[in-house]
Amino acid sequence: MKLDDLLSMWRIRALEEKIRDLRLEGPIVGSVHLANGQESVAVGACSQLRPQDALYATYRGHGWAVARGVPPREIFAELMGRVTGVNGGRGGSAHFSAPQHGFHGENSIVGAGAPIAVGAALAGKYDGSRRAAMTVFGDGAINQGAVAEAMNFAAALGLGVVFVCENNRYSELTPIDDMVAEPDLSRRASALGIPAVRIDGNDLAQVRTATRLAVEAAAAGRGPSFIEAHTQRIVGHYIGDSEQYRPAGELERDLVVEPIARLTRELLADGVPTESVERCERRAREEMETAAAAALRDPLADPATAKEHLYA
Amino acid sequence: MSTPAVPTPPAQADEPVAGPVRLPIAHALNRGLRDALAGDDRVMLIGEDIGRLGGVFRVTDGLQKDFGDLRVVDSPLGEAGIVGSAIGLAMAGYRPVCEIQFDGFVFPAMNQIITQLAKYRHRSEGAVSLPVVIRIPVGGGIGAIEHHSESPEAYFAHTAGLRVVSPSNAHEAYHLLRESIASDDPVIFLEPKRSYWLKGDVDTTVAAPAFDRAQVVHPGDDVTIVAYGALVPAALKAAQQYAEEGVGVEVIDLRSLSPIDDATILESVRRTGRLVVAHEASRTAGLGAEVAARVQDEAFYSLEAPVLRVTGYDTPYPASRLEEDWLPGVDRIVDAVDRSLEH
Ligand SMILES: Cc1ncc(C[n+]2csc(CCOP(=O)(O)OP(=O)(O)O)c2C)c(N)n1
Ligand SMILES: [Mg+2]
Numbered sequence: 001m002k003l004d005d006l007l008s009m010w011r012i013r014a015l016e017e018k019i020r021d022l023r024l025e026g027p028i029v030g031s032v033h034l035a036n037g038q039e040s041v042a043v044g045a046c047s048q049l050r051p052q053d054a055l056y057a058t059y060r061g062h063g064w065a066v067a068r069g070v071p072p073r074e075i076f077a078e079l080m081g082r083v084t085g086v087n088g089g090r091g092g093s094a095h096f097s098a099p100q101h102g103f104h105g106e107n108s109i110v111g112a113g114a115p116i117a118v119g120a121a122l123a124g125k126y127d128g129s130r131r132a133a134m135t136v137f138g139d140g141a142i143n144q145g146a147v148a149e150a151m152n153f154a155a156a157l158g159l160g161v162v163f164v165c166e167n168n169r170y171s172e173l174t175p176i177d178d179m180v181a182e183p184d185l186s187r188r189a190s191a192l193g194i195p196a197v198r199i200d201g202n203d204l205a206q207v208r209t210a211t212r213l214a215v216e217a218a219a220a221g222r223g224p225s226f227i228e229a230h231t232q233r234i235v236g237h238y239i240g241d242s243e244q245y246r247p248a249g250e251l252e253r254d255l256v257v258e259p260i261a262r263l264t265r266e267l268l269a270d271g272v273p274t275e276s277v278e279r280c281e282r283r284a285r286e287e288m289e290t291a292a293a294a295a296l297r298d299p300l301a302d303p304a305t306a307k308e309h310l311y312a
Numbered sequence: 313m314s315t316p317a318v319p320t321p322p323a324q325a326d327e328p329v330a331g332p333v334r335l336p337i338a339h340a341l342n343r344g345l346r347d348a349l350a351g352d353d354r355v356m357l358i359g360e361d362i363g364r365l366g367g368v369f370r371v372t373d374g375l376q377k378d379f380g381d382l383r384v385v386d387s388p389l390g391e392a393g394i395v396g397s398a399i400g401l402a403m404a405g406y407r408p409v410c411e412i413q414f415d416g417f418v419f420p421a422m423n424q425i426i427t428q429l430a431k432y433r434h435r436s437e438g439a440v441s442l443p444v445v446i447r448i449p450v451g452g453g454i455g456a457i458e459h460h461s462e463s464p465e466a467y468f469a470h471t472a473g474l475r476v477v478s479p480s481n482a483h484e485a486y487h488l489l490r491e492s493i494a495s496d497d498p499v500i501f502l503e504p505k506r507s508y509w510l511k512g513d514v515d516t517t518v519a520a521p522a523f524d525r526a527q528v529v530h531p532g533d534d535v536t537i538v539a540y541g542a543l544v545p546a547a548l549k550a551a552q553q554y555a556e557e558g559v560g561v562e563v564i565d566l567r568s569l570s571p572i573d574d575a576t577i578l579e580s581v582r583r584t585g586r587l588v589v590a591h592e593a594s595r596t597a598g599l600g601a602e603v604a605a606r607v608q609d610e611a612f613y614s615l616e617a618p619v620l621r622v623t624g625y626d627t628p629y630p631a632s633r634l635e636e637d638w639l640p641g642v643d644r645i646v647d648a649v650d651r652s653l654e655h
Binding site: 029030031080081089090091092093094095108109110111140141143144145146171172173174178179180244245300301303306307310 | 360361364365368386387388389390392393416417419420455456457458459460625626627630631632633634637638
């Protein structure tokens with residue numbers, strides 16, 4: 001249902017916006033990377049994952065966690081360093097994980113998650129579960145050696161890895177087109193023998209189809225897939241980024257095509273009442289306010305526990 | 313790649329200003345890079361977001377504009393590529409200065425650093441020099457996260473063939489960087505990132521001591537503190553507090569973490585009989601252990617107290633919320649000095 005999709009995307013947007021507020025107001029400390037504008041990739045891709053599938057995200061991973069079913073209250077608490085956080089406040093914005101939701105962690109070392117997903121897929125081959133291991137990374141990450149190694153490893157051994165490249169056109173502050181001679185990033189994967197597609201990541205239907213086929217291939221033992229999803233972040237690389245690298249007019253254009261604006265237009269054109277469309281945003285914001293308020297009341301993690309959990 | 317700019321003729325080094333100017337460390341480093349680029353057209357900079365954007369800490373601000381994108385090179389996101397290509401540049405006669413954006417991102421380049429950069433001179437019987445400088449912002453205290461707040465110096469110091477240096481103030485930042493770039497050895501240049509905006513007087517005409525020497529930055533005869541990088545200002549603060557109580561704390565800024573200037577430390581400890589080593593990095597197998605071992609080797613009978621260490625804890629760097637509790641500072645240094653004096 002398209003209205004459900006809109007609600008799912010609004011949940012991520014509202015979470016990110018609330019996180020931004022809390023970061024600027026003080027309860028959240030430390031660096032934070034938001035994914036506003038990229039919600040459709042997370043929502044569409046996670047809609048096709050099964051419980052046994054494993055997801056590896058990046059520092060821009062809050063939305064992926066939500067789409068995987070990690071409760072927002074635990075995410076807020078994590079970012080605020082509360083005992084009730086997904087990892088008791090130890091992971092923070094860029095490093096939390098929730099394996100019970102198939103969310104095997106964010107990562108702030110660009111590209112580091114890709115080889116790890118290969119191992120998860122290898123395990124799925126060995127134990128017969130045929131789990132799909134999805135690794136999400138950006139356009140910039142395509143230039144990391146670890147990603148190239150992981151793609152070839154998965155291809156050579158026919159492992160069920162789903163490589164999702166969220167191409168938001170920027171490798172941090174530098175346009176990706178300045179850092180590659182071949183702007184079609186999916187060709188890196190095809191060159192290694194991995195079936196690869198380039199899609200409009202703002203179109204949920206395209207994200208769903210590409211992911212469904214990739215997960216089916218993994219489940220059938222047909223090996224890895226690569227999805228280059230074109231998207232855009234409509235906020236800074238991190239909270240506080242002055243975004244001086246953006247050309248004039250770019251953000252305005254992005255705000256028209258970004259997935260929430262796009263789906264909202266589609267729904268209204270389909271004749272869905274404005275009231276129902278607006279209710280999605282309202283409801284999502286209310287949920288996040290409630291979750292954040294609850295997390296704010298939770299106790300802070302005790303610094304003394306920082307020495308725990310080093311060894312088994 | 314964008315169209316390469318026509319190579320600019322080397323700009324003239326700024327006329328040395330008579331007398332010191334007050335600069336934050338980040339600007340002193342920028343000045344050092346600028347003067348090095350202007351003074352030697354073999355010097356090149358390479359790193360992520362360093363050119364058009366001027367670097368996330370703005371240390372390379374304006375340099376691509378003035379020296380062109382063939383000398384200030386924006387690299388793709390890949391640290392093994394950055395360091396590896398710097399090695400190739402050095403072999404071709406250039407003097408590359410790499411920027412690694414944050415400490416934790418040097419790890420993808422460790423292979424190139426440890427297996428290649430550190431070893432070429434030795435394995436080539438001295439024939440191949442690799443004058444590569446790798447600048448890395450290190451340490452915590454800025455509300456960043458794991459991988460963005462690390463203190464990796466011991467990994468490098470443990471690797472023979474690398475020089476490891478770290479400045480603690482703006483004047484030192486300028487001169488240590490100039491000397492590192494001029495050196496024919498690979499230098500790991502560790503910039504204490506929480507001190508980037510710490511201002512100090514920089515005199516480009518008055519050289520600092522050689523970059524492999526430690527320096528006494530506060531004299532005293534009762535206890536010696538050896539520190540480096542971001543903990544030097546903390547050690548100085550502690551020394552000033554003791555001075556008011558009539559206790560003489562000598563502070564040595566290590567500056568060169570590898571090789572270590574034993575002579576300066578031993579001379580001091582033979583006088584004071586007491587030593588505290590302070591660093592932000594975790595304790596186990598850190599620089600503190602190395603300094604302590606050297607001092608007990610050479611000055612055992614001068615010691616009146618055990619050598620004490622003030623360090624980060626043996627844990628991964630914690631989430632931002634906990635970093636104030638984690639980081640060693642003046643309090644923990646004072647506590648160690650008190651314990652040393654009690655013996
Ligand atoms: C190994 C490593 N090098 C550099 C960085 C610094 N850094 C953080 S995000 C980023 C850009 C990543 O771009 P992309 O992969 O396109 O992901 P996006 O941030 O656009 O989602 C860089 C260079 C890092 N985190 N890890
Ligand atoms: Mg990107």
